[in-house]
Amino acid sequence: MQHELKIYNSLSRKKEVFKPINPGKVGMYVCGPTVYGEPHLGHARAAIAFDVIFRYLKFIGYKVRYVRNITDVGHLEDDTNGLGEDKISKKARLDQVEPMEVAQYYTNLYRQALASLNVLPPSIEPVASGHIPEQIESIQKIIDQGYAYESNGSIYFDVRKYNENYKYGELSGRTLEDMLEGSRELEGQEEKKFSADFALWKKAEVEHLMQWSSPWGMGFPGWHQECTAMSIKYLGLPFDIHGGGMDLKFPHHEAEISQCVGAHGCHPANYWIHNNMVTLDGQKMAKSKGNYISFQQMITGEHPLLEQAYTPMNIRFFMLQAHYGSTLDFSNTALKSADNAMKRLTNALKPLSLLKGNGSESQDKALEEKILYLRMQCYDKMNDDFNTAEVIANLFEMSSIINTLHNSATKASILSETTVQLLIETYKGFIQDVLGIAAENEGSTDDKLDDVMKLLLDLRNQAKKDKNYALSDTIRKELTAMGISIMDNKDGTTEYQVN
Protein backbone atom coordinates (compact mmCIF):
# COMPACT_ATOMS: atom_id res chain seq x y z
CA MET A 1 0.00 0.00 0.00
CA GLN A 2 2.98 2.27 -0.51
CA HIS A 3 1.98 5.39 -2.35
CA GLU A 4 4.28 8.04 -3.53
CA LEU A 5 5.41 10.66 -1.09
CA LYS A 6 4.99 14.23 -2.17
CA ILE A 7 6.99 17.06 -0.67
CA TYR A 8 6.51 20.76 -1.15
CA ASN A 9 9.87 21.87 -2.46
CA SER A 10 10.60 25.46 -1.53
CA LEU A 11 13.05 25.67 -4.38
CA SER A 12 10.51 24.93 -7.10
CA ARG A 13 7.54 26.17 -5.05
CA LYS A 14 5.69 23.03 -6.06
CA LYS A 15 4.79 19.73 -4.56
CA GLU A 16 7.06 17.13 -6.04
CA VAL A 17 7.18 13.37 -5.85
CA PHE A 18 10.01 12.38 -3.57
CA LYS A 19 12.68 10.29 -5.23
CA PRO A 20 15.62 9.44 -3.04
CA ILE A 21 19.06 9.56 -4.58
CA ASN A 22 19.86 6.11 -3.24
CA PRO A 23 16.88 3.76 -3.21
CA GLY A 24 15.64 3.09 0.28
CA LYS A 25 17.85 5.71 1.87
CA VAL A 26 17.37 9.35 2.74
CA GLY A 27 19.92 11.98 3.69
CA MET A 28 18.42 14.93 5.48
CA TYR A 29 20.12 18.03 6.83
CA VAL A 30 18.30 20.51 9.03
CA CYS A 31 19.60 23.78 10.40
CA GLY A 32 19.76 23.61 14.14
CA PRO A 33 20.02 26.48 16.58
CA THR A 34 22.71 29.00 17.29
CA VAL A 35 23.34 28.25 20.92
CA TYR A 36 23.59 31.59 22.59
CA GLY A 37 20.10 31.77 24.04
CA GLU A 38 17.31 29.81 25.63
CA PRO A 39 15.35 27.47 23.43
CA HIS A 40 11.88 28.84 22.73
CA LEU A 41 8.69 27.80 21.00
CA GLY A 42 10.12 28.55 17.58
CA HIS A 43 12.93 26.09 18.08
CA ALA A 44 10.40 23.56 19.29
CA ARG A 45 8.28 23.96 16.21
CA ALA A 46 11.16 23.42 13.82
CA ALA A 47 12.48 20.47 15.77
CA ILE A 48 9.05 18.84 15.95
CA ALA A 49 8.27 19.44 12.29
CA PHE A 50 11.42 17.71 11.14
CA ASP A 51 11.17 15.09 13.84
CA VAL A 52 7.86 13.99 12.36
CA ILE A 53 9.35 13.94 8.89
CA PHE A 54 12.28 11.89 10.20
CA ARG A 55 9.90 9.54 11.98
CA TYR A 56 7.61 9.09 9.01
CA LEU A 57 10.42 8.41 6.56
CA LYS A 58 11.61 5.67 8.89
CA PHE A 59 8.04 4.48 9.43
CA ILE A 60 7.58 3.81 5.73
CA GLY A 61 10.83 1.93 5.60
CA TYR A 62 13.56 4.36 4.65
CA LYS A 63 16.94 4.23 6.26
CA VAL A 64 17.47 7.85 7.19
CA ARG A 65 20.59 9.72 8.12
CA TYR A 66 19.38 12.87 9.79
CA VAL A 67 21.97 15.54 10.43
CA ARG A 68 21.13 18.57 12.51
CA ASN A 69 23.85 20.98 13.41
CA ILE A 70 24.64 23.07 16.43
CA THR A 71 26.06 26.43 15.51
CA ASP A 72 28.38 27.61 18.22
CA VAL A 73 30.51 29.96 16.17
CA GLY A 74 30.46 32.02 13.12
CA HIS A 75 27.31 34.03 13.29
CA LEU A 76 28.23 37.64 13.30
CA GLU A 77 26.66 39.79 15.90
CA ASP A 78 26.47 42.90 13.84
CA ASP A 79 28.02 43.50 10.52
CA THR A 80 26.99 47.11 10.42
CA ASN A 81 29.32 48.39 13.08
CA GLY A 82 32.37 46.84 11.53
CA LEU A 83 33.30 44.97 14.65
CA GLY A 84 32.42 41.65 13.19
CA GLU A 85 32.04 40.24 16.62
CA ASP A 86 30.93 36.72 17.10
CA LYS A 87 27.58 36.36 18.84
CA ILE A 88 28.77 33.69 21.17
CA SER A 89 31.81 35.61 22.32
CA LYS A 90 29.86 38.78 22.89
CA LYS A 91 27.51 37.02 25.24
CA ALA A 92 30.45 35.25 26.84
CA ARG A 93 32.25 38.45 27.56
CA LEU A 94 29.19 39.84 29.24
CA ASP A 95 28.86 36.78 31.36
CA GLN A 96 32.57 36.49 32.06
CA VAL A 97 32.76 32.88 31.08
CA GLU A 98 34.36 30.85 28.35
CA PRO A 99 32.56 31.04 25.02
CA MET A 100 32.38 27.29 24.82
CA GLU A 101 30.82 27.23 28.24
CA VAL A 102 27.98 29.39 27.02
CA ALA A 103 27.56 27.26 23.94
CA GLN A 104 27.56 24.09 26.01
CA TYR A 105 25.06 25.49 28.48
CA TYR A 106 22.52 26.40 25.83
CA THR A 107 23.19 23.24 23.87
CA ASN A 108 22.29 21.24 26.95
CA LEU A 109 19.12 23.24 27.44
CA TYR A 110 18.19 22.72 23.83
CA ARG A 111 18.72 18.98 23.99
CA GLN A 112 16.80 18.67 27.23
CA ALA A 113 13.87 20.59 25.81
CA LEU A 114 13.75 18.47 22.69
CA ALA A 115 14.03 15.24 24.64
CA SER A 116 11.04 16.16 26.77
CA LEU A 117 9.14 16.98 23.58
CA ASN A 118 9.85 13.42 22.51
CA VAL A 119 11.94 14.66 19.60
CA LEU A 120 14.29 11.88 18.53
CA PRO A 121 17.96 12.75 18.51
CA PRO A 122 19.33 13.14 14.98
CA SER A 123 21.73 10.58 13.58
CA ILE A 124 24.56 13.08 13.68
CA GLU A 125 24.63 16.41 15.50
CA PRO A 126 27.78 18.15 14.32
CA VAL A 127 29.09 21.26 16.01
CA ALA A 128 30.41 24.13 13.91
CA SER A 129 33.49 24.77 16.04
CA GLY A 130 34.51 21.17 15.55
CA HIS A 131 34.57 21.56 11.78
CA ILE A 132 36.84 24.52 11.17
CA PRO A 133 39.23 22.64 8.83
CA GLU A 134 36.31 21.47 6.72
CA GLN A 135 35.03 25.01 6.47
CA ILE A 136 38.42 26.36 5.49
CA GLU A 137 38.67 23.69 2.84
CA SER A 138 35.23 24.59 1.55
CA ILE A 139 36.14 28.26 1.35
CA GLN A 140 39.36 27.43 -0.47
CA LYS A 141 37.37 25.54 -3.09
CA ILE A 142 35.22 28.57 -3.72
CA ILE A 143 38.29 30.77 -4.06
CA ASP A 144 39.81 28.23 -6.46
CA GLN A 145 36.70 28.38 -8.60
CA GLY A 146 36.98 32.13 -8.72
CA TYR A 147 33.84 33.00 -6.77
CA ALA A 148 35.47 34.53 -3.74
CA TYR A 149 38.08 37.15 -3.07
CA GLU A 150 40.26 38.22 -0.22
CA SER A 151 39.99 41.66 1.23
CA ASN A 152 41.96 42.81 4.21
CA GLY A 153 42.30 39.35 5.67
CA SER A 154 38.64 38.42 5.13
CA ILE A 155 37.17 36.34 2.35
CA TYR A 156 33.98 37.39 0.60
CA PHE A 157 31.73 35.56 -1.77
CA ASP A 158 31.63 37.33 -5.12
CA VAL A 159 27.93 37.44 -5.84
CA ARG A 160 28.21 39.30 -9.13
CA LYS A 161 30.82 36.90 -10.47
CA TYR A 162 28.66 33.99 -9.40
CA ASN A 163 25.65 35.50 -11.07
CA GLU A 164 27.47 35.58 -14.39
CA ASN A 165 27.47 31.80 -14.54
CA TYR A 166 24.67 30.85 -12.18
CA LYS A 167 21.55 32.41 -10.78
CA TYR A 168 21.91 34.01 -7.40
CA GLY A 169 18.60 34.20 -5.54
CA GLU A 170 16.72 31.26 -6.95
CA LEU A 171 15.52 30.01 -3.59
CA SER A 172 14.16 33.32 -2.35
CA GLY A 173 12.98 34.44 -5.76
CA ARG A 174 15.14 37.52 -5.78
CA THR A 175 17.17 38.91 -8.59
CA LEU A 176 20.30 40.94 -8.20
CA GLU A 177 18.38 44.00 -9.34
CA ASP A 178 15.76 43.46 -6.65
CA MET A 179 18.46 43.26 -4.09
CA LEU A 180 20.15 46.41 -5.23
CA GLU A 181 16.88 48.25 -5.10
CA GLY A 182 15.93 46.91 -1.74
CA SER A 183 19.25 47.00 -0.01
CA ARG A 184 19.95 49.83 2.32
CA GLU A 185 23.30 51.47 2.61
CA LEU A 186 25.13 49.65 5.32
CA GLU A 187 28.13 50.96 7.13
CA GLY A 188 31.42 49.13 7.33
CA GLN A 189 31.14 47.46 3.98
CA GLU A 190 34.16 49.02 2.35
CA GLU A 191 35.86 45.66 2.23
CA LYS A 192 33.21 44.27 -0.07
CA LYS A 193 33.24 44.76 -3.79
CA PHE A 194 29.48 44.59 -3.89
CA SER A 195 26.89 45.12 -1.21
CA ALA A 196 25.31 41.71 -1.60
CA ASP A 197 28.62 39.89 -1.18
CA PHE A 198 28.81 37.96 2.05
CA ALA A 199 31.64 36.89 4.31
CA LEU A 200 33.05 33.37 4.05
CA TRP A 201 35.86 34.06 6.46
CA LYS A 202 36.22 37.00 8.79
CA LYS A 203 39.51 38.36 9.99
CA ALA A 204 39.58 38.46 13.79
CA GLU A 205 40.92 41.25 15.89
CA VAL A 206 43.32 40.27 18.65
CA GLU A 207 40.70 40.59 21.36
CA HIS A 208 38.27 38.35 19.56
CA LEU A 209 37.83 35.31 21.74
CA MET A 210 37.08 32.63 19.19
CA GLN A 211 39.55 32.51 16.36
CA TRP A 212 41.43 29.99 14.31
CA SER A 213 44.38 30.11 11.99
CA SER A 214 43.73 29.84 8.29
CA PRO A 215 45.56 30.40 5.04
CA TRP A 216 44.29 33.98 5.31
CA GLY A 217 45.38 34.59 8.87
CA MET A 218 43.61 34.38 12.19
CA GLY A 219 39.86 34.57 11.93
CA PHE A 220 36.59 32.74 12.06
CA PRO A 221 34.22 31.29 9.50
CA GLY A 222 31.42 33.31 7.97
CA TRP A 223 27.71 33.08 8.53
CA HIS A 224 26.74 30.21 6.33
CA GLN A 225 29.81 28.17 5.90
CA GLU A 226 29.28 25.60 8.63
CA CYS A 227 26.15 24.17 7.09
CA THR A 228 27.74 23.83 3.68
CA ALA A 229 30.80 22.10 5.06
CA MET A 230 29.04 19.82 7.49
CA SER A 231 26.14 18.76 5.33
CA ILE A 232 28.45 17.74 2.52
CA LYS A 233 30.83 16.00 4.89
CA TYR A 234 28.18 13.74 6.36
CA LEU A 235 25.68 13.37 3.55
CA GLY A 236 27.68 13.63 0.37
CA LEU A 237 26.69 15.68 -2.62
CA PRO A 238 23.98 16.16 -3.49
CA PHE A 239 21.82 14.88 -0.67
CA ASP A 240 18.06 14.49 -0.51
CA ILE A 241 16.50 16.96 1.87
CA HIS A 242 17.60 20.23 3.36
CA GLY A 243 15.35 21.78 5.97
CA GLY A 244 15.11 24.72 8.26
CA GLY A 245 12.98 27.63 9.31
CA MET A 246 11.36 29.91 6.79
CA ASP A 247 13.40 32.79 8.12
CA LEU A 248 16.57 31.07 7.03
CA LYS A 249 15.63 31.04 3.36
CA PHE A 250 17.38 34.30 2.83
CA PRO A 251 20.19 34.87 3.22
CA HIS A 252 21.30 31.68 4.94
CA HIS A 253 20.04 29.00 2.59
CA GLU A 254 20.54 31.14 -0.45
CA ALA A 255 24.17 31.49 0.58
CA GLU A 256 24.46 27.78 1.19
CA ILE A 257 23.31 27.09 -2.33
CA SER A 258 25.72 29.61 -3.80
CA GLN A 259 28.62 28.32 -1.76
CA CYS A 260 27.94 24.77 -2.78
CA VAL A 261 27.35 25.54 -6.42
CA GLY A 262 30.34 27.85 -6.42
CA ALA A 263 32.62 25.21 -4.96
CA HIS A 264 31.25 22.03 -6.48
CA GLY A 265 29.12 23.10 -9.41
CA CYS A 266 25.98 21.46 -8.09
CA HIS A 267 23.11 22.18 -5.73
CA PRO A 268 23.49 20.76 -2.25
CA ALA A 269 20.03 19.24 -1.94
CA ASN A 270 17.18 18.06 -4.14
CA TYR A 271 14.38 19.09 -1.83
CA TRP A 272 14.17 22.12 0.39
CA ILE A 273 11.66 22.08 3.21
CA HIS A 274 10.88 25.13 5.31
CA ASN A 275 8.80 25.20 8.43
CA ASN A 276 6.80 28.30 9.17
CA MET A 277 6.98 30.53 12.23
CA VAL A 278 5.25 30.53 15.56
CA THR A 279 3.63 33.90 15.97
CA LEU A 280 2.49 35.86 18.94
CA ASP A 281 -0.34 38.21 18.19
CA GLY A 282 0.36 37.67 14.53
CA GLN A 283 3.99 38.68 14.90
CA LYS A 284 6.87 36.30 14.50
CA MET A 285 8.18 35.04 17.78
CA ALA A 286 11.88 35.79 17.86
CA LYS A 287 14.72 36.28 20.19
CA SER A 288 15.59 39.56 18.57
CA LYS A 289 12.05 40.86 18.94
CA GLY A 290 11.97 39.90 22.56
CA ASN A 291 8.45 38.53 22.18
CA TYR A 292 9.32 34.94 22.62
CA ILE A 293 8.15 32.46 25.22
CA SER A 294 10.92 30.13 26.21
CA PHE A 295 10.42 26.44 26.50
CA GLN A 296 11.10 26.60 30.19
CA GLN A 297 8.44 29.27 30.65
CA MET A 298 5.91 27.15 28.79
CA ILE A 299 6.29 24.21 31.10
CA THR A 300 6.37 26.29 34.27
CA GLY A 301 3.70 28.72 33.17
CA GLU A 302 5.86 31.59 34.32
CA HIS A 303 5.27 34.19 31.68
CA PRO A 304 2.82 37.09 31.76
CA LEU A 305 1.04 35.77 28.69
CA LEU A 306 0.60 32.27 30.02
CA GLU A 307 -2.57 31.46 31.89
CA GLN A 308 -1.20 28.12 32.98
CA ALA A 309 1.66 25.69 32.56
CA TYR A 310 1.64 23.39 29.56
CA THR A 311 3.19 19.98 29.21
CA PRO A 312 5.69 19.25 26.47
CA MET A 313 3.26 16.80 24.86
CA ASN A 314 0.60 19.46 24.95
CA ILE A 315 2.91 21.76 23.03
CA ARG A 316 3.83 19.03 20.60
CA PHE A 317 0.23 18.15 19.83
CA PHE A 318 -0.71 21.80 19.46
CA MET A 319 1.93 22.16 16.79
CA LEU A 320 1.03 18.99 14.95
CA GLN A 321 -2.56 20.12 14.55
CA ALA A 322 -1.32 22.68 12.07
CA HIS A 323 0.63 21.98 8.90
CA TYR A 324 4.32 22.74 9.26
CA GLY A 325 4.11 25.21 6.39
CA SER A 326 1.56 27.50 8.01
CA THR A 327 2.20 30.10 10.63
CA LEU A 328 0.91 29.05 14.00
CA ASP A 329 -0.36 31.68 16.35
CA PHE A 330 0.15 31.11 20.01
CA SER A 331 -2.83 31.45 22.32
CA ASN A 332 -3.89 30.02 25.64
CA THR A 333 -7.25 28.85 24.35
CA ALA A 334 -5.65 27.05 21.43
CA LEU A 335 -3.19 25.33 23.75
CA LYS A 336 -5.90 24.25 26.16
CA SER A 337 -8.07 23.07 23.33
CA ALA A 338 -5.16 21.01 22.02
CA ASP A 339 -4.69 19.52 25.45
CA ASN A 340 -8.28 18.29 25.64
CA ALA A 341 -8.09 17.03 22.10
CA MET A 342 -4.92 15.08 22.74
CA LYS A 343 -6.39 13.43 25.80
CA ARG A 344 -9.31 12.29 23.71
CA LEU A 345 -6.92 10.67 21.30
CA THR A 346 -4.69 9.01 23.88
CA ASN A 347 -7.62 7.92 26.04
CA ALA A 348 -8.64 5.56 23.27
CA LEU A 349 -5.34 3.70 23.44
CA LYS A 350 -6.41 1.69 26.44
CA PRO A 351 -9.73 0.42 25.03
CA LEU A 352 -7.86 -0.20 21.79
CA SER A 353 -5.52 -2.63 23.46
CA LEU A 354 -8.50 -4.59 24.77
CA LEU A 355 -10.13 -5.10 21.37
CA LYS A 356 -10.33 -8.67 20.10
CA GLY A 357 -11.35 -9.90 16.70
CA ASN A 358 -13.42 -12.99 16.00
CA GLY A 359 -10.91 -15.11 14.16
CA SER A 360 -12.90 -15.42 10.99
CA GLU A 361 -14.64 -12.84 8.82
CA SER A 362 -15.90 -9.42 9.75
CA GLN A 363 -19.64 -9.31 10.17
CA ASP A 364 -19.84 -5.58 9.73
CA LYS A 365 -18.40 -5.08 6.28
CA ALA A 366 -19.19 -1.38 6.19
CA LEU A 367 -17.28 -0.78 9.39
CA GLU A 368 -14.40 -2.84 8.18
CA GLU A 369 -14.26 -0.81 5.01
CA LYS A 370 -14.33 2.39 6.96
CA ILE A 371 -11.40 1.29 9.09
CA LEU A 372 -9.42 0.30 6.04
CA TYR A 373 -10.27 3.60 4.43
CA LEU A 374 -9.17 5.61 7.44
CA ARG A 375 -5.98 3.61 7.60
CA MET A 376 -5.25 4.42 4.00
CA GLN A 377 -6.05 8.06 4.62
CA CYS A 378 -3.43 8.25 7.34
CA TYR A 379 -0.77 7.18 4.89
CA ASP A 380 -2.14 9.27 2.06
CA LYS A 381 -2.21 12.41 4.15
CA MET A 382 1.30 11.93 5.44
CA ASN A 383 2.38 11.25 1.88
CA ASP A 384 0.80 14.54 0.92
CA ASP A 385 3.55 16.78 2.25
CA PHE A 386 3.35 15.45 5.80
CA ASN A 387 -0.13 16.71 6.55
CA THR A 388 -0.27 15.88 10.23
CA ALA A 389 -3.44 17.92 10.72
CA GLU A 390 -5.32 15.64 8.35
CA VAL A 391 -3.82 12.54 9.90
CA ILE A 392 -5.03 13.67 13.29
CA ALA A 393 -8.53 14.22 11.91
CA ASN A 394 -8.56 10.62 10.69
CA LEU A 395 -7.28 9.37 14.00
CA PHE A 396 -10.16 11.10 15.75
CA GLU A 397 -12.58 9.20 13.58
CA MET A 398 -10.79 6.00 14.47
CA SER A 399 -11.01 6.85 18.14
CA SER A 400 -14.78 7.05 17.86
CA ILE A 401 -14.86 3.62 16.28
CA ILE A 402 -12.59 2.23 18.98
CA ASN A 403 -14.70 3.65 21.79
CA THR A 404 -17.92 2.47 20.23
CA LEU A 405 -16.56 -1.03 19.82
CA HIS A 406 -15.30 -0.98 23.36
CA ASN A 407 -18.65 0.15 24.71
CA SER A 408 -20.70 -2.35 22.76
CA ALA A 409 -21.49 -5.68 24.30
CA THR A 410 -20.01 -7.61 21.41
CA LYS A 411 -16.74 -5.69 21.69
CA ALA A 412 -14.84 -6.09 18.46
CA SER A 413 -16.01 -9.58 17.70
CA ILE A 414 -17.97 -8.27 14.74
CA LEU A 415 -14.61 -7.65 13.14
CA SER A 416 -12.05 -10.14 11.93
CA GLU A 417 -8.84 -10.55 13.83
CA THR A 418 -6.97 -9.15 10.85
CA THR A 419 -9.00 -5.97 10.79
CA VAL A 420 -8.62 -5.45 14.52
CA GLN A 421 -4.88 -5.89 14.21
CA LEU A 422 -4.75 -3.36 11.39
CA LEU A 423 -6.73 -0.92 13.49
CA ILE A 424 -4.40 -1.33 16.44
CA GLU A 425 -1.31 -1.13 14.29
CA THR A 426 -2.46 2.00 12.50
CA TYR A 427 -3.81 3.88 15.48
CA LYS A 428 -0.87 3.14 17.73
CA GLY A 429 1.64 3.43 14.96
CA PHE A 430 0.57 6.86 13.84
CA ILE A 431 0.05 8.30 17.29
CA GLN A 432 3.17 6.95 18.91
CA ASP A 433 5.66 6.27 16.15
CA VAL A 434 4.80 8.87 13.52
CA LEU A 435 3.40 11.77 15.50
CA GLY A 436 5.54 10.89 18.47
CA ILE A 437 2.84 11.41 21.06
CA ALA A 438 4.09 9.69 24.17
CA ALA A 439 2.04 8.98 27.23
CA GLU A 440 2.84 11.71 29.70
CA ASN A 441 2.61 9.36 32.60
CA GLU A 442 3.07 5.72 31.84
CA GLY A 443 0.52 4.82 34.47
CA SER A 444 2.38 3.69 37.51
CA THR A 445 5.31 1.38 37.47
CA ASP A 446 5.40 1.58 41.21
CA ASP A 447 4.15 -1.73 42.52
CA LYS A 448 3.68 -0.41 46.01
CA LEU A 449 1.48 2.42 44.81
CA ASP A 450 -0.42 -0.08 42.77
CA ASP A 451 -1.01 -2.23 45.86
CA VAL A 452 -2.10 0.73 47.93
CA MET A 453 -4.45 1.88 45.19
CA LYS A 454 -5.93 -1.57 44.89
CA LEU A 455 -6.63 -1.60 48.59
CA LEU A 456 -8.17 1.84 48.46
CA LEU A 457 -10.31 1.07 45.45
CA ASP A 458 -11.50 -2.17 47.01
CA LEU A 459 -12.58 -0.25 50.08
CA ARG A 460 -14.33 2.28 47.92
CA ASN A 461 -16.12 -0.39 45.95
CA GLN A 462 -17.29 -1.98 49.16
CA ALA A 463 -18.58 1.42 50.28
CA LYS A 464 -20.42 1.72 47.00
CA LYS A 465 -21.96 -1.70 47.45
CA ASP A 466 -23.11 -0.60 50.88
CA LYS A 467 -24.52 2.53 49.25
CA ASN A 468 -22.22 4.56 51.45
CA TYR A 469 -21.77 7.12 48.71
CA ALA A 470 -20.57 9.77 51.09
CA LEU A 471 -17.47 7.66 51.76
CA SER A 472 -16.90 6.53 48.20
CA ASP A 473 -17.20 10.06 46.88
CA THR A 474 -14.86 11.38 49.53
CA ILE A 475 -12.22 8.88 48.50
CA ARG A 476 -12.60 9.94 44.89
CA LYS A 477 -12.57 13.60 45.75
CA GLU A 478 -9.45 13.36 47.87
CA LEU A 479 -7.63 11.31 45.27
CA THR A 480 -8.54 13.80 42.58
CA ALA A 481 -7.18 16.57 44.76
CA MET A 482 -3.83 14.84 44.97
CA GLY A 483 -3.74 14.27 41.23
CA ILE A 484 -5.04 10.75 40.94
CA SER A 485 -8.17 10.47 38.88
CA ILE A 486 -10.31 7.38 39.06
CA MET A 487 -12.89 6.12 36.66
CA ASP A 488 -15.56 3.54 37.24
CA ASN A 489 -15.97 1.23 34.31
CA LYS A 490 -19.25 -0.27 33.23
CA ASP A 491 -18.21 -3.74 34.23
CA GLY A 492 -17.72 -2.68 37.83
CA THR A 493 -13.96 -2.34 37.71
CA THR A 494 -12.25 0.88 38.57
CA GLU A 495 -9.17 2.38 36.99
CA TYR A 496 -6.85 5.03 38.27
CA GLN A 497 -4.45 7.37 36.62
CA VAL A 498 -1.73 9.50 38.12
CA ASN A 499 -1.75 12.92 36.52
Next chain:
RNA sequence: GGUUUCGUGGCCGAGCGGCUAGGCAGAGGUCUGCAAAACCUCCCACAGCGGUUCGAAUCCGCUCGAAACCUCCA
Protein backbone atom coordinates in the same frame (compact mmCIF):
# COMPACT_ATOMS: atom_id res chain seq x y z
C1' G B 1 10.21 50.11 -2.18
C1' G B 2 11.49 44.81 -3.75
C1' U B 3 10.67 39.39 -2.87
C1' U B 4 7.42 35.54 -0.86
C1' U B 5 2.93 34.28 1.48
C1' C B 6 -1.78 34.52 3.72
C1' G B 7 -7.15 36.20 4.93
C1' U B 8 -12.10 29.77 6.39
C1' G B 9 -17.89 29.21 11.30
C1' G B 10 -17.48 31.63 18.80
C1' C B 11 -12.10 29.80 18.82
C1' C B 12 -8.04 26.61 16.66
C1' G B 13 -7.27 24.67 12.14
C1' A B 14 -7.52 21.17 7.10
C1' G B 15 -8.85 22.10 2.12
C1' C B 16 -5.29 22.63 -4.31
C1' G B 17 -12.56 22.89 -9.31
C1' G B 18 -18.00 19.10 -7.86
C1' C B 19 -18.32 14.28 -2.43
C1' U B 20 -18.89 20.92 1.39
C1' A B 21 -12.44 17.67 7.33
C1' G B 22 -11.31 17.39 12.39
C1' G B 23 -10.78 19.36 17.22
C1' C B 24 -12.11 22.87 21.22
C1' A B 25 -16.08 25.61 23.25
C1' G B 26 -21.62 25.68 23.43
C1' A B 27 -26.82 23.28 23.41
C1' G B 28 -29.74 18.85 23.95
C1' G B 29 -29.84 13.59 24.81
C1' U B 30 -28.03 8.22 26.18
C1' C B 31 -25.22 5.54 29.91
C1' U B 32 -24.09 6.07 35.33
C1' G B 33 -26.15 6.14 42.64
C1' C B 34 -23.35 10.58 41.33
C1' A B 35 -18.85 11.84 38.69
C1' A B 36 -15.38 11.05 34.85
C1' A B 37 -14.85 8.87 30.27
C1' A B 38 -17.62 7.45 26.09
C1' C B 39 -21.60 7.53 22.45
C1' C B 40 -25.66 10.19 19.56
C1' U B 41 -27.88 14.84 17.72
C1' C B 42 -27.50 20.21 16.74
C1' C B 43 -24.25 24.59 15.37
C1' C B 44 -23.11 24.37 7.44
C1' A B 45 -18.04 29.25 7.29
C1' C B 46 -14.77 30.59 3.47
C1' A B 47 -12.29 39.33 3.49
C1' G B 48 -14.92 42.41 -0.58
C1' C B 49 -16.03 43.14 -5.81
C1' G B 50 -15.73 41.37 -10.66
C1' G B 51 -14.37 37.36 -14.19
C1' U B 52 -13.40 32.06 -16.17
C1' U B 53 -16.48 27.52 -15.71
C1' C B 54 -22.28 23.49 -16.31
C1' G B 55 -20.12 24.17 -11.32
C1' A B 56 -15.16 28.07 -7.15
C1' A B 57 -13.35 28.52 -0.40
C1' U B 58 -10.39 26.25 -4.30
C1' C B 59 -8.44 29.26 -10.97
C1' C B 60 -7.74 34.73 -12.89
C1' G B 61 -8.01 40.19 -11.99
C1' C B 62 -8.76 44.27 -8.84
C1' U B 63 -9.68 46.33 -3.83
C1' C B 64 -9.04 46.04 1.39
C1' G B 65 -6.36 43.79 5.48
C1' A B 66 -2.23 40.87 7.70
C1' A B 67 2.59 38.54 7.89
C1' A B 68 7.68 36.82 6.72
C1' C B 69 12.29 37.99 4.29
C1' C B 70 15.50 42.07 2.28
C1' U B 71 20.45 42.66 9.37
C1' C B 72 21.33 37.65 13.58
C1' C B 73 16.94 34.47 13.81
C1' A B 74 13.65 27.87 13.96
